Amino acid sequence: MKNKPTLNFWQLWNMSFGYVGIQFGFALQNANVSRIFETLGAKVENIPILWIAAPVAGLLIQPIVGHMSDKTWTGLGRRKPYFLLGAILSSLALLAMPNSPTIWIATGMLLMLDASINVTMQPFRAFIGDMLPDEQRTQGFAVQTFFIGTSSVVASIAPYLFTKWFHIANTAPPGQVPPSVKWSFYIGGIAFLLTVLWTVIRVKEYSPEEQEQFNESDSGVAVEMQVSKLDTRMCYRQGTTLFAFGAIMTYLVVAFNWYQGLYIISVGLAVYGVMQLIAARRSSNNKTDGIIEIIYDLQNMPKVMRQLGLVTVFTWFAMFSMFIYSTSAVTSFHYGSTDVTSDLFNTGANWVGVLMGVYNGVAAIVAFLLPVLARKTSRVATHVVCLIIGGLGLMSIYVFRNPNMLLISMTAVGIAWASLLTMPYAILSSAVPPKKMGVYMGIFNLFVVIPQILASAILGLLVRTIFHGQAIYAIVLGGASMVVSGLLMAFVKDSVTESKLEVEDVVRDTLLI
Numbered sequence: 001m002k003n004k005p006t007l008n009f010w011q012l013w014n015m016s017f018g019y020v021g022i023q024f025g026f027a028l029q030n031a032n033v034s035r036i037f038e039t040l041g042a043k044v045e046n047i048p049i050l051w052i053a054a055p056v057a058g059l060l061i062q063p064i065v066g067h068m069s070d071k072t073w074t075g076l077g078r079r080k081p082y083f084l085l086g087a088i089l090s091s092l093a094l095l096a097m098p099n100s101p102t103i104w105i106a107t108g109m110l111l112m113l114d115a116s117i118n119v120t121m122q123p124f125r126a127f128i129g130d131m132l133p134d135e136q137r138t139q140g141f142a143v144q145t146f147f148i149g150t151s152s153v154v155a156s157i158a159p160y161l162f163t164k165w166f167h168i169a170n171t172a173p174p175g176q177v178p179p180s181v182k183w184s185f186y187i188g189g190i191a192f193l194l195t196v197l198w199t200v201i202r203v204k205e206y207s208p209e210e211q212e213q214f215n216e217s218d219s220g221v222a223v224e225m226q227v228s229k230l231d232t233r234m235c236y237r238q239g240t241t242l243f244a245f246g247a248i249m250t251y252l253v254v255a256f257n258w259y260q261g262l263y264i265i266s267v268g269l270a271v272y273g274v275m276q277l278i279a280a281r282r283s284s285n286n287k288t289d290g291i292i293e294i295i296y297d298l299q300n301m302p303k304v305m306r307q308l309g310l311v312t313v314f315t316w317f318a319m320f321s322m323f324i325y326s327t328s329a330v331t332s333f334h335y336g337s338t339d340v341t342s343d344l345f346n347t348g349a350n351w352v353g354v355l356m357g358v359y360n361g362v363a364a365i366v367a368f369l370l371p372v373l374a375r376k377t378s379r380v381a382t383h384v385v386c387l388i389i390g391g392l393g394l395m396s397i398y399v400f401r402n403p404n405m406l407l408i409s410m411t412a413v414g415i416a417w418a419s420l421l422t423m424p425y426a427i428l429s430s431a432v433p434p435k436k437m438g439v440y441m442g443i444f445n446l447f448v449v450i451p452q453i454l455a456s457a458i459l460g461l462l463v464r465t466i467f468h469g470q471a472i473y474a475i476v477l478g479g480a481s482m483v484v485s486g487l488l489m490a491f492v493k494d495s496v497t498e499s500k501l502e503v504e505d506v507v508r509d510t511l512l513i
Helices: 009-016 019-039 044-051 053-070 080-099 103-131 134-164 179-202 208-216 232-255 262-284 291-299 303-334 343-376 379-399 403-420 423-429 434-444 446-464 472-489 506-511
Strands: none
Touching: 009 103, 009 134, 009 179, 019 044, 019 080, 019 103, 019 134, 019 179, 019 303, 019 343, 044 103, 044 303, 044 446, 053 080, 053 103, 053 291, 053 434, 053 446, 080 103, 080 179, 103 134, 103 423, 103 434, 134 179, 134 343, 134 403, 134 423, 232 262, 262 291, 262 446, 291 434, 303 343, 303 379, 303 403, 303 423, 303 434, 303 446, 303 472, 343 379, 343 403, 343 423, 379 403, 379 423, 379 472, 403 423, 423 434, 434 446, 446 472
């Protein structure tokens, strides 16, 4: 029986350095894709539908990649082959995205970009669980959050910097993406590949034999989930019900010309119903791999994972409302412009990039404090407070009319962002079987993308009808959702309390360098 060694600061640094590139890509996407869509002629109320490519990619890719990486071992390692493949594809997508000539090509490039990022990102989450002992995982995820924050700052404000420092044009003829945005994506493509290569080259993964020895002594986690036969009766029942409900809903959307965003929900339910039926059929034929294992793991996820899942649904609904509507809300509500060719609109859009940089910068700083706060209180209590602060920050965007005051709002959002990228994953990694770390991290991503799909399906309808075209109210709704997530988090039962974890926090490690 053998314990995983505690890693020093620089080993943690090398493990997570690839996240610089991953988040550079995500930050460019979150800060600029709505701007690109509007530049190419999209209406504000249709932007959520165009964004649907991103969460659908995560929904499909992450559980599959997680399942595959759990069972992979090559000369390069277990997770690293996926790091490298995703990095190459993501870099190509970043180079192509700002040159999209039409809305639909831009939507296709968003699908390719997000799918490729997910191929890289999902194994990085499981990587922490693979490489670190349980008592160091909060620290490990905090280092990831630090890199997410710092790289996002640079990526988010890149168009602003190119305009102010290098005098690269911030406007373009109708239907063309400004050069400042294009150059930001080009730099992002290069950074993505180089930073992931750093982690691939500098970190050696534990062999399967070493993992076996470590898993025997992993405390607080069931060493291995027993392989049980899928409940085929339940799968047939649920699958038939979901498929029928989805098919009927799709018919009603067509027949009564309802809002097209509802297709996202109806088709999604029907597809998952079909997956349940396929899994049940294969299980009846004594198959035990692929889709069978994923559906089985979905049905048998640990209780704490279900609790965290509900919290995450409300949290990411809030974040996605900000990602989709921050440009539209700030340019129209705070700058008073909806003309995408005007200097005022593009000044506001650049300011949104700065605001995105602020909340990520705050997250990078707060990431150093989270392990300390979690040790002195608990991981659950820390996350509760952070989420409520973030929710109030989102709602304050409506209260502050001066664009400069939005820095306060984004500071609050940054506190929540740091915690939601750290605490749920640290808690989850302590609750799932080590051999299924990859697939459960992938399945947990369902709770991240499902609210994004719901937001894509209903926010456009709300903005067009109830909110009368005012995108700012979608962000206020998101703030309320995040407050609810904080209240729900109070009921989560962490399987490992921080008082039992003998771990040096990141700040102390930094001071000892």
